[in-house]
Amino acid sequence: MGKRVGIIGVGQTHHAAKRLDASGTELIAEAVSRALDDAQLTIKDIDAIVVGNMDHFENINYVDMWAVDGLGACMKPVFKVTTGGTTGTTVGACGYYHVASGLFDVVMAVGWEKNSESDTQAAISTCANPTLERDPFAGAIGPLATEYSMYMKAFGATEEDAAMVAARDRNNALRNPYAHSRQEVTVEDVLNSPMLSYPIKFLDMCPRSDGSCAVIFACEEKAKKLCPRPAWVHASVVRHDYTHFGDLEWKFMPTLERASAAAYKLAGITNPLKEFDVAELYLPASTCGVKWMDSLWFCEHGGAPALIRKGTFEMDGELPINPSGGVISTNPIGATALIRIGEGAWQIMGRAGERQVEGAKKALCTGFGGCSWSDVMILGADLP
Amino acid sequence: MSDWKNDVEIMVHEGKISVPYSWTVGSTLSRFYCELRDNGKIWANRCPKCGTTFVPPKIKCINCYEEPHDWVELPGTGTVETYTVVRYEEPSMHPRKAPFVYGVIKMDGADTGMVHFIDEVAPEDVKVGMRVEAVLEDEREGNILDIKHFRPIG
Numbered sequence: 001m002g003k004r005v006g007i008i009g010v011g012q013t014h015h016a017a018k019r020l021d022a023s024g025t026e027l028i029a030e031a032v033s034r035a036l037d038d039a040q041l042t043i044k045d046i047d048a049i050v051v052g053n054m055d056h057f058e059n060i061n062y063v064d065m066w067a068v069d070g071l072g073a074c075m076k077p078v079f080k081v082t083t084g085g086t087t088g089t090t091v092g093a094c095g096y097y098h099v100a101s102g103l104f105d106v107v108m109a110v111g112w113e114k115n116s117e118s119d120t121q122a123a124i125s126t127c128a129n130p131t132l133e134r135d136p137f138a139g140a141i142g143p144l145a146t147e148y149s150m151y152m153k154a155f156g157a158t159e160e161d162a163a164m165v166a167a168r169d170r171n172n173a174l175r176n177p178y179a180h181s182r183q184e185v186t187v188e189d190v191l192n193s194p195m196l197s198y199p200i201k202f203l204d205m206c207p208r209s210d211g212s213c214a215v216i217f218a219c220e221e222k223a224k225k226l227c228p229r230p231a232w233v234h235a236s237v238v239r240h241d242y243t244h245f246g247d248l249e250w251k252f253m254p255t256l257e258r259a260s261a262a263a264y265k266l267a268g269i270t271n272p273l274k275e276f277d278v279a280e281l282y283l284p285a286s287t288c289g290v291k292w293m294d295s296l297w298f299c300e301h302g303g304a305p306a307l308i309r310k311g312t313f314e315m316d317g318e319l320p321i322n323p324s325g326g327v328i329s330t331n332p333i334g335a336t337a338l339i340r341i342g343e344g345a346w347q348i349m350g351r352a353g354e355r356q357v358e359g360a361k362k363a364l365c366t367g368f369g370g371c372s373w374s375d376v377m378i379l380g381a382d383l384p
Numbered sequence: 385m386s387d388w389k390n391d392v393e394i395m396v397h398e399g400k401i402s403v404p405y406s407w408t409v410g411s412t413l414s415r416f417y418c419e420l421r422d423n424g425k426i427w428a429n430r431c432p433k434c435g436t437t438f439v440p441p442k443i444k445c446i447n448c449y450e451e452p453h454d455w456v457e458l459p460g461t462g463t464v465e466t467y468t469v470v471r472y473e474e475p476s477m478h479p480r481k482a483p484f485v486y487g488v489i490k491m492d493g494a495d496t497g498m499v500h501f502i503d504e505v506a507p508e509d510v511k512v513g514m515r516v517e518a519v520l521e522d523e524r525e526g527n528i529l530d531i532k533h534f535r536p537i538g
Contacts, residue, residue: 026411070443114407117405
């Protein structure tokens with residue numbers, strides 16, 4: 001085990017479909033400045049910076065070079081990491097590893113994306129094997145649609161189950177001033193929205209956003225000194241399994257099962273549904289908000305629809321999921337998973353504003369990327 | 385063992401995806417380019433804390449992380465700090481025929497250098513320390529090539 005690490009500050013931009021007022025560097029500067037303010041630090045207090053975004057998305061690849069002014073990284077150690085959709089949780093994990101190693105005291109993780117500048121679907125398709133799968137299968141929507149089709153057939157889940165998740169997340173976003181898409185929707189609205197790729201409809205799917213997020217990790221001594229209620233990192237686990245799409249297990253999410261099981265063991269969690277107070281999950285489509293609940297050990301395989309139908313994951317339910325509105329409300333991809341960590345940390349720190357889950361002491365945060373990778377971070381109010 | 389490798393026809397597949405891009409210039413550089421396009425002026429910005437003056441302008445001071453919100457007009461003159469004579473052509477990157485000269489020009493009134501072409505002088509006559517001035521296009525579009533190049537003063 002590494003040394004104890006606490007999150008002491010979080011900043012994010014006001015996310016939007018197109019932030020014409022801000023370049024990528026200006027988005028980064030907005031998030032970094034807000035994180036420093038949140039932690040009441042100056043850039044001089046930051047010992048190292050980890051930054052990441054999606055490969056191929058902005059056609060300018062060395063963010064660790066050209067955004068140094070926005071990052072405040074001049075003459076500091078800077079590390080760029082990029083792992084597809086999980087980039088945000090990976091920069092978070094990397095920030096955590098830096099401090100947990102004992103080599104750095106205060107480290108800032110930054111994720112960002114200017115999705116408005118590129119063709120997201122074309123860029124994301126470059127993740128697929130170019131000589132096998134790019135033509136017949138690649139893209140962000142189709143693979144998620146096929147996995148939910150299989151889950152529906154295997155366990156009797158419905159399009160309405162997914163629509164309930166979509167309505168939950170989208171209505172939660174109404175209480176989040178940073179969210180990109182803030183619209184009141186009903187389950188019927190979701191079911192009646194245009195079909196993208198069966199069974200995923202327009203309101204089931206995440207948007208593409210411009211935005212950035214920064215999270216500051218500190219060693220135990222500094223966290224206690226600088227922050228009245230740090231969000232302590234209880235576990236950080238990453239699992240990858242991709243070779244080809246056809247190799248994947250589609251009825252459940254093996255990487256999420258393995259990553260969460262390992263993280264729960266580290267954090268001493270035996271009954272996740274009861275022990276977590278809040279979860280900020282990277283659910284790129286509402287269908288994942290059904291199927292992947294099985295893989296977080298909230299129930300047996302196939303048990304998720306019953307939990308969703310009785311409101312388990314609503315704001316007033318047993319375990320509120322995505323008080324922020326989640327990924328289907330806000331999706332600056334390189335920042336998306338880091339926003340999960342930042343929102344989870346704010347819940348523990350009591351700084352989540354109107355979307356605060358009262359007295360939240362333990363938060364589950366996840367990232368999803370590639371096909372199909374999972375990152376899990378567990379945050380708590382108590383020392384790990 | 386791997387005898388089949390001697391006989392296999394090796395294939396190469398061509399890519400088909402074209403990914404178009406556009407870049408949001410941002411508030412800071414948009415101001416720089418608007419001044420250049422509309423008024424033919426080169427502007428820098430200065431950190432209110434440490435006084436460092438940046439051209440092209442920066443989002444944040446690299447020393448202090450302050451917003452360098454003091455804007456200053458530069459005279460458009462400077463000194464060649466270093467340069468090279470380019471003797472190959474890459475038309476997709478550089479809109480000039482070889483031989484051409486580019487280098488770093490330390491701008492009067494600023495603490496940083498600008499990279500640009502140096503022209504209206506024979507390549508062999510360019511010298512480090514040479515005083516130069518910016519030559520602007522008559523029809524300007526709001527990009528870095530609104531500055532045609534720098535040329536020797538006098």
